[in-house]
Amino acid sequence: MKCLSPSILSADFARLGEQIGILEQAGVQYLHFDVMDGQFVQNISFGMPVLKSLRNYTNLMLDVHLMVTEPARLIDQAADCGADIITVHAEACRDLDHTVRLIKNRNLLAGVALNPATPLSALSYILPVIDMVLVMTVNPGQGGQKLIPYTLDKVRDLKTMIGQQGLKTDIEVDGGIDFETLDTALDAGASIIVAGSAIFHGDIEENTNRFLKMMG
Ligand code: DX5
C-alpha cells in the first residue's frame, strides 16, 4: 500500500489544527513530524510538547523523523508523546542497533534514515530488524529544496536489496517530492511519500487530492 505523509514543517503553525483537519478529510493516513535540534542539522523545528498536542488532536499515524544527534536520548519521550513510527538517522547514532531496539521495545515501528551521500551498506545487517528505510532525497534540514536525482538510484537499489532478502520493509522518500518528481519516486520503489511544500503551499485540499490520485 502507498501512503502519503504530509510534512507539517511547511504548515502554518498558527492554523495547524485546522490544516491537519483538511488532510484528515482528504483521506491522508500519516503525518510527518520533523524534529530538528540545531546540531545534527542547522535548524531547530519543534519537539515533544507539539507532538503530544497533536496526539491528543488526531488519530493519524504520527511519523516522527528525528534529525537530532544521538536520538537514543529521545525515544522514550517520543513514544510517551504518541509517536507511531520513529525514524533515526544512521549518521546520528553512536549505536544504531541499540537505538532501533529502544524503538522496537516500545512496540513502535522503527525507521532508519540515510542522508543522500550515505551508502546502503550502512543497512546491510540491520535491514531485517527495521520496518522502514527513509531515503533522504535532499540534504536534511529544511523544506522546499530540489530533489537530488541520484538518491532515486539508491531507492531502486534498496528495493532490490529488500526483495533479495525476502523482506517487506517500507521505503519512504523525503525531500523535493512534488507533482513533477512523484512519479519517478514511485517508479523507483517508494511506498511512503513525504511532501511538505507541495502540500501546504497553495490549496491544501486540492494538493492532497492531486497527490492521492497520482498515488493510485
Ligand atoms: C527536510 C525534512 C522534510 C521536509 C520536506 O529535512 O525532513 O520532511 O519537510 O519538505 P519538502 O517536501 O518541501 O522538500
Ligand code: ZN
Ligand atoms: Zn522529514
